[in-house]
Amino acid sequence: MRDVLAAWRPVIDREIERLLPREIDVEYVARAFGEPTYEYDPVAIQRALPDPIWNLLDRGGKRWRAVVCCLLIDGFGADPHEYLPYACIPEILHNGTIIVDDVEDGATMRRGEAALHREAGTDVALNAGNAMYFLPLNIVAHNPGDLDAEIRLAIYEMLMYELNRTHLGQGMDIHWHNEQAIRMSETQYLEMCACKTGCLGRIVARLAALITDQSDETERCAARYAERMSIAFQIGDDILDIENADEDGGAFGKAVGNDIREGKKTLMAIHAANEASPERAARLEELLWADENSDDEIREAIEILRETDSVAYARERALELAGEARDALRELDIDDEIADDLAEFTRFVIERDV
Amino acid sequence: MRDVLAAWRPVIDREIERLLPREIDVEYVARAFGEPTYEYDPVAIQRALPDPIWNLLDRGGKRWRAVVCCLLIDGFGADPHEYLPYACIPEILHNGTIIVDDVEDGATMRRGEAALHREAGTDVALNAGNAMYFLPLNIVAHNPGDLDAEIRLAIYEMLMYELNRTHLGQGMDIHWHNEQAIRMSETQYLEMCACKTGCLGRIVARLAALITDQSDETERCAARYAERMSIAFQIGDDILDIENADEDGGAFGKAVGNDIREGKKTLMAIHAANEASPERAARLEELLWADENSDDEIREAIEILRETDSVAYARERALELAGEARDALRELDIDDEIADDLAEFTRFVIERDV
Structure with a gap:
C-alpha cells in the first residue's frame, strides 16, 4: 500500500x-x-x-x-x-x-x-x-x-449533497465541543464522523463511480467502502493523538494530547463517560471542559480512558468499520489486484503510526 | 422602489x-x-x-x-x-x-x-x-x-464561476489591507468590487435569465446591470461610512468610520493618495495602517479625503456606474413598469442613507 x-x-x-x-x-x-x-x-x-x-x-x-x-x-x-x-x-x-x-x-x-x-x-x-x-x-x-452533461450534473448534485452534510457533521462536533456534558450517543458520534469525514471519502468514491458511469448500486457500495474507511480513519486519528501523548516526542504533526486540550468528544471519551463511575466521568468532563490543561491533567484524562479500556474499545470499533469497508469492496466487481490495494487502505488507516 | x-x-x-x-x-x-x-x-x-x-x-x-x-x-x-x-x-x-x-x-x-x-x-x-x-x-x-437538466447544469456552472471570482475579489481586498502602501490602481479597485460584490449581483441576474431560458446576450446584459449596480452599491457603502462618521450618532449598523479604523483601501482612499501631496498621502497611509485610531485621527483621515474631493469623486463614479447599469437595462426587452422598478434600484443603492 x-x-x-x-x-x-x-x-x-x-x-x-x-x-x-x-x-x-x-x-x-x-x-x-x-x-x-x-x-x-x-x-x-x-x-x-x-x-x-x-x-x-x-x-x-x-x-x-x-x-x-x-x-x-x-x-x-x-x-x-x-x-x-x-x-x-x-x-x-x-x-x-x-x-x-x-x-x-x-x-x-x-x-x-x-x-x-x-x-x-x-x-x-x-x-x-x-x-x-x-x-x-x-x-x-x-x-x-x-463527460456527458448528464454526468456533470450528477457530479454537481452529488458534491452539493456531500458538502452540505460535511457542514452538518462539523456543526454537531462544534456544538458538542461547546457543551460540558458528554451526552451524545455513540451512534450520534459515528454520524458526526460519517458526515464530517465520511462525506469527503464518499466524494472520492462517488466521483470514480459517476465518471465511469456505474450503476447506482455500485456507486452506493463504493461510497459505503469509502465512508466506513473514513470513519475508521477518524477514530484512528483520535487514538493516535492519545498514543503519541503517551510517548516522548511523538512524531505526530499536531501537538500531542491535543484532543484533550481542545476538549474534543471522541469515541473514547464517550465510551469512558458511559463506563466510568459517575465521579470519574464527571472528572473527565471537567478536564475536557477546562480552558487549559497541565501535562498532569492530560495524563489524568488519559488514565480515565485507560481505566475503562476505551482506547482498546475505540480500536475495536475502528477495526469493525474497516471490516465493513472491505465487505462493501467485495460487492464491487473489480480486478483482484486493485481490490487488494483498496483493502490495504482500510488497514493502513488504523495501523499507521503517523 | x-x-x-x-x-x-x-x-x-x-x-x-x-x-x-x-x-x-x-x-x-x-x-x-x-x-x-x-x-x-x-x-x-x-x-x-x-x-x-x-x-x-x-x-x-x-x-x-x-x-x-x-x-x-x-x-x-x-x-x-x-x-x-x-x-x-x-x-x-x-x-x-x-x-x-x-x-x-x-x-x-x-x-x-x-x-x-x-x-x-x-x-x-x-x-x-x-x-x-x-x-x-x-x-x-x-x-x-x-427545470430541464441542461438549465440546472448551466446554473451550477454559473454559480461555480461566480463564487470562484468572489474569493478572488475578497483575496485582492484582503491582500491590499495587509499592505501599508496604497498602490493599487482605480481599475484594480473596481475589479475587486466587480468580483467581491459584483459576482453576487451577477448571480441574481444570471439566475433569472437561466431559469427563464434567455439568450446568452440577454444573460450578459442582465449580469452587467447587476454587476455595475453592485459596484455602485459598494462605493455607496464606503461613502456612507464616511458621511455617518461626520454626523453624531449615525444610524448605520456598523461602527462609523469603521473603514478607516480597519484600514480599508476604498476608492476614496485611492483617489486621495493619488491627488494629495506626497506628505498628506503618506499620512493617510499611516493612519489607515495604524492598529488603532483615536477619534481625532479618524477626523484627520476624513479631512484628507475631503481636501482632495475624494468623497465627491467616489460619488460621481458611483453615479456613473449606476448609469451604466441603467444602460444595460435598456438593452433588455422587458415591460416598462418593471424596468422602471429595476432602474430605481440603481438610484437607491447610492442615495440610501442607511
Missing part, C-alpha cells in the same frame, strides 16, 4: 500543481477565472491564493483520497490518468477544510508547523481555505475527460 | 424560512440532508445551524438581491412565485459571506449588534456561514420549478 501511495504521489502532486499553479500571472487568472471586467492585480492574487495554498500543501499529507479515487477509476475499467483532475477534487477540498477547521478550533499547529492562520493571518488563510471549496468545483465545468 | 421592497420583503422572508426553518427536527434534517447513516443529533444541529443563521437573518437586511431576481424573472415573462427558492439563493449566499467576512476582518459589530462570531463563537459562526454557501446550492438539486 505504501508502494501504491509512493507511486501515485508525484503524479497527483504534479496534477494539483497544474490545476493550482504555484506562480500565477494575469493570463492564468483570466483562463482560470474568466476575463476581468476591469483589471486584475496579479500580485495581490498571488499572495492571497497560491502562496497560502502551497504553504499548506507543501507540508505534506498523504494524498490518499486522490489515490483511492484513481484506484477505483482503474477498478471500474477506465484509465485514471484521463481523469486526474477529478481525483484531485476531494484532495483540494480536504486541504481547504483543514484550514477552515483550524480557524474554527483556534488550532495552533498543523503538520508540525504553525497553523496556517497563525502564519498567514486569519483573513488570508480563511479566504484561501474557502477558495479551496470552490476552485475544485470549477474543474467539473472545465470538463476534462469530456 | 421602497414600496416594491416592502411588498416583496414578507414573501422572501417566508420563503427563506421555508427553506431554512427556524426550528428543525430529525424529519426535516433527513429530508433536507438525506437519511443518516447512523443517527442525527437534532439538538446539536439546531444550535449549530438554524440558531446562528436566524440570529443574523433576523437583524434585518433589505433582501434586495432576492427582490431584483424576482423582478427580472417577472420581466422575462415568468411568474417569480414559481421560482422563489432560486431568488433566495443569492440572499442566503450574501448573508453567509457577511458572517465569514466579519471573521476575516475581525469585525466587532454587524447590523447594530455584536458580530455573529463574537456572539456565537468563531467556530459556530464560521461553520454556519460556510454552510450558507452550500445550503442554497442544494436548492438546484431539489429542482423547484421543474
Whole structure:
C-alpha cells in the first residue's frame, strides 16, 4: 500500500500543481477565472491564493483520497490518468477544510508547523481555505475527460449533497465541543464522523463511480467502502493523538494530547463517560471542559480512558468499520489486484503510526 | 422602489424560512440532508445551524438581491412565485459571506449588534456561514420549478464561476489591507468590487435569465446591470461610512468610520493618495495602517479625503456606474413598469442613507 501511495504521489502532486499553479500571472487568472471586467492585480492574487495554498500543501499529507479515487477509476475499467483532475477534487477540498477547521478550533499547529492562520493571518488563510471549496468545483465545468452533461450534473448534485452534510457533521462536533456534558450517543458520534469525514471519502468514491458511469448500486457500495474507511480513519486519528501523548516526542504533526486540550468528544471519551463511575466521568468532563490543561491533567484524562479500556474499545470499533469497508469492496466487481490495494487502505488507516 | 421592497420583503422572508426553518427536527434534517447513516443529533444541529443563521437573518437586511431576481424573472415573462427558492439563493449566499467576512476582518459589530462570531463563537459562526454557501446550492438539486437538466447544469456552472471570482475579489481586498502602501490602481479597485460584490449581483441576474431560458446576450446584459449596480452599491457603502462618521450618532449598523479604523483601501482612499501631496498621502497611509485610531485621527483621515474631493469623486463614479447599469437595462426587452422598478434600484443603492 505504501508502494501504491509512493507511486501515485508525484503524479497527483504534479496534477494539483497544474490545476493550482504555484506562480500565477494575469493570463492564468483570466483562463482560470474568466476575463476581468476591469483589471486584475496579479500580485495581490498571488499572495492571497497560491502562496497560502502551497504553504499548506507543501507540508505534506498523504494524498490518499486522490489515490483511492484513481484506484477505483482503474477498478471500474477506465484509465485514471484521463481523469486526474477529478481525483484531485476531494484532495483540494480536504486541504481547504483543514484550514477552515483550524480557524474554527483556534488550532495552533498543523503538520508540525504553525497553523496556517497563525502564519498567514486569519483573513488570508480563511479566504484561501474557502477558495479551496470552490476552485475544485470549477474543474467539473472545465470538463476534462469530456463527460456527458448528464454526468456533470450528477457530479454537481452529488458534491452539493456531500458538502452540505460535511457542514452538518462539523456543526454537531462544534456544538458538542461547546457543551460540558458528554451526552451524545455513540451512534450520534459515528454520524458526526460519517458526515464530517465520511462525506469527503464518499466524494472520492462517488466521483470514480459517476465518471465511469456505474450503476447506482455500485456507486452506493463504493461510497459505503469509502465512508466506513473514513470513519475508521477518524477514530484512528483520535487514538493516535492519545498514543503519541503517551510517548516522548511523538512524531505526530499536531501537538500531542491535543484532543484533550481542545476538549474534543471522541469515541473514547464517550465510551469512558458511559463506563466510568459517575465521579470519574464527571472528572473527565471537567478536564475536557477546562480552558487549559497541565501535562498532569492530560495524563489524568488519559488514565480515565485507560481505566475503562476505551482506547482498546475505540480500536475495536475502528477495526469493525474497516471490516465493513472491505465487505462493501467485495460487492464491487473489480480486478483482484486493485481490490487488494483498496483493502490495504482500510488497514493502513488504523495501523499507521503517523 | 421602497414600496416594491416592502411588498416583496414578507414573501422572501417566508420563503427563506421555508427553506431554512427556524426550528428543525430529525424529519426535516433527513429530508433536507438525506437519511443518516447512523443517527442525527437534532439538538446539536439546531444550535449549530438554524440558531446562528436566524440570529443574523433576523437583524434585518433589505433582501434586495432576492427582490431584483424576482423582478427580472417577472420581466422575462415568468411568474417569480414559481421560482422563489432560486431568488433566495443569492440572499442566503450574501448573508453567509457577511458572517465569514466579519471573521476575516475581525469585525466587532454587524447590523447594530455584536458580530455573529463574537456572539456565537468563531467556530459556530464560521461553520454556519460556510454552510450558507452550500445550503442554497442544494436548492438546484431539489429542482423547484421543474427545470430541464441542461438549465440546472448551466446554473451550477454559473454559480461555480461566480463564487470562484468572489474569493478572488475578497483575496485582492484582503491582500491590499495587509499592505501599508496604497498602490493599487482605480481599475484594480473596481475589479475587486466587480468580483467581491459584483459576482453576487451577477448571480441574481444570471439566475433569472437561466431559469427563464434567455439568450446568452440577454444573460450578459442582465449580469452587467447587476454587476455595475453592485459596484455602485459598494462605493455607496464606503461613502456612507464616511458621511455617518461626520454626523453624531449615525444610524448605520456598523461602527462609523469603521473603514478607516480597519484600514480599508476604498476608492476614496485611492483617489486621495493619488491627488494629495506626497506628505498628506503618506499620512493617510499611516493612519489607515495604524492598529488603532483615536477619534481625532479618524477626523484627520476624513479631512484628507475631503481636501482632495475624494468623497465627491467616489460619488460621481458611483453615479456613473449606476448609469451604466441603467444602460444595460435598456438593452433588455422587458415591460416598462418593471424596468422602471429595476432602474430605481440603481438610484437607491447610492442615495440610501442607511
